[in-house]
Amino acid sequence: MRSTFGGIEIAKRSLFTQQAALTTTGHNIANANTKGYSRQVVNMVASRPIEYPGLMRSNVPGQMGQGVEFDHIKRVRERFLDDQFHNENKNLGDWSIRKDTLEKLEAIINEPSDTGIRQTIEGFWNAWQELSKTPENTTARVLVKERALAMTDAFNHMSRQLKDLSGDLTQNIEVKASEANQILTQVSRLNDEIYRIEGLGNDANDLRDQRDLLMDNLSKIMNVSYTEEDRGYNVRLGNLQLVSGNQVSTTFTRESLEAAAVSGDLNSGEVNGMIQSRDYYVSNYQFQLDSMLKVLVEGEVKVTLPKDMVVPEGTTLNIVNPDGTTTPKIYTGLIADRTLGDNVDVIVNGFNGLHQLGYGGNSPLRSGTAFFALKPGYTEFNAESVTINSVILNDVANISSSARTYLDAGQETVVKGNNDMALLLANMRTKRINFDPSATGRPVLTDGTFDEFYRSIVGELGVQSQEATRQAANQQILVDQVESRRQAVSGVSLDEEMANMIKYQHAYSAAARSLTTFDEMLDKVINGMGVVGR
Structure with a gap:
């Protein structure tokens, strides 16, 4: 028959098991709001049974x-949902950075608005229109100078802002490299522990929860993958081994992350978003602004010089032939020899080239100089390097507005009331220009006016920003959905835990009552039997 003392052991085991379940339930409740915590469950199993005693075998079946x-406390976690979360989280990190960068670009370009760069461009062209109405008016010349300065300053400022944004992204890549290195070090240490x-x-x-939370955070930074082996997680970035057991195989720097992006090992996550934002978005808009300024200042433009225009002495005009080719022609000699007998189509090198064909309001006669100039230390025109020629800044009379001269007491003198050059320069805004003479395909608009080119820049930015906002919002929804499913599996439900607590409490009480019953039985056997004859 069964030993009476065996019942005490059974009750004791039940007490210990129910107590462990209650403790685990309390642990779950305490960590209900702990980020990354996975619900834990005590895995209860029936103790190993014993056979009835017998000489060779059981006399009683069973x-x-x-x-x-x-036997253990199980952590409720589903790897499939973790993998889904990491796949969506890396894309969320990528698009969130792109969205943030494009929003900053929109703030820099600030269009459409009353304070954007388009207003300064508009003011520049309008100033030339005003000068064409009263070319001899000094006030109109001062207005041209001030509006031109406002435009170049706006482009200079925008270019600096773009460079600052690019520098910020570069610095943030370094920050993320350091953050990733810290996470990898922590993962390797947790692997060992x-x-x-x-x-x-x-x-x-709990340590596994900490490690998985680190992997969640790392998945937003870059597109890592991992497998679990005997020594812990093996973490990889494409073909790069990052962590193997308790060893960190790769330490990131900004340069190594940029190289990983080039090789394709790094293709999503916040770092990829930063690299793409810097090298594509910011760089592209810097290029577009630089292209616009370069073409404005010195790009090839077809203009029609009016009849009776006097070409400055020693000037070579590239005259456009009917078949589209050009023929250079040098104009020298007397005024009559340099006066155009009819309208002539020519190719000039941008605003500067056309401005140099005119005459200012100065005396003695001085043919036009370059309107735009390079800042000291620069070798080519772009949005950052452009400024106004110091000759014009010092004397607005050097602004070309006239295209005619005459002899006055044997001295060639400008016709100050002539507005031909001012009109030509004002009409540059409507000229269709090839913004991609090298056929690179990079300019946002190949052929069009300056206004159309700038509108295309703003339009492209708007489309890209809208797309990034949409993608980031979609990814956030996907991440939230996967996280909701993860929480349904691994999260702590206070209602469920309270129900479990009551269940385990009653089981504990029943086990205690069982122990009391066995104690009473033993008391009866020990103290209540065999008293006859005492």
């Missing part, structure tokens, strides 16, 4: 149960 015990703890037969559930 085995005697020995109660309950728990988990290996040692579980090697002793214990559960390292």
Whole structure:
């Protein structure tokens, strides 16, 4: 028959098991709001039974149960959902950075608005229109100078802002490299701790939660993948081994991350978003502005010089032939020899080239100089290097507005009331220009006016920003959906835990009552039997 003392052991095991379940339930409740925490469950199993005693075998069929015990505390986690979360999280990180960068670009370009660069461009062209109405008016010349300065300053400022944004992104890449290195170091250390703890037969559930939370954070930074082996997580970035067991195989720098992006190992995540934002978005808009300024200042433009225009002495005009080719022609000699007998189509080198064909309001006669100039230290025109020629800044009379001269007491003198050059320069805004003479395909608009080119820049930015906003919003929805499913599996439900607590509490009370019953039985056997004859 079964030993009476065996019942005490069964009750004791039940008490210990229910107590462990209550403790685990309390642990779940305490961590209900802990980020990355996975619900834990005590895995209860029936204790190994024993057979009825016998000489060779059991005389009674069946085995005697020995109660309950728990073999481990299980962490409720689903790897499939973790992989889904990481796949969506890396895309969220990428598009969030792109969205943020494009929003900053929109703030820099600030269009459409009353304070954007388009207003300064509009003011520049309008000033030339005003000068064409009263070419001899000094006030109109001052207005041209001031509006031109406002435009070049606006482009200079925008270019500096773009460079600052590019520098900020570069600095943020370095910050993310450091953050990734810290995470990889922590993962390797947790790999080692988990290996040692579980090697002793214990559960390292909370450490596993910490490691998985680190992987969640890392997945937003870059497109890592990982496998779990005996020594812990093996983490990779494309073909790059990052962590193997307790060893960190790769330490990131900004340069190594940029190289990984070029090789294709890094193709999503916040770092990829930063690299693409800097090297594509910011660089592209810097290029567009530089292209616009360069073409404005010195790009080839076809203009029609009016009849009776006097070409400055020694000037070579590239005259456009009917077949589209050009023929250079040098104009020298007397005024009559340099006066155009009819309208002539020519190719000039941008605003500067056309401005140099005119005459200012100065005396003695001085043919036009370049209107735009390079800042000291620069070798080519772009949005950052352009400024106004110091000759014009010092004397607005050097602004070309006239295209005719005459002899006055044997001295060639400008016709100050003539507005031919001012009109030609004002009409530059409507000229169709090839913004991609080298056929690179990079300019946002190949052929068009300056206004159309700038509108195309603004339009492209608007489309890209809208797309990034949409993609980021979609990715956030996907991440939230996967996280919701993860929480449904791994999250702590206070209602469920409270129900479990009551269930385990009653089981504990029943086990305690069972122990009391066995105690009473033993008391009866020990103290209540065999008293006859005492």
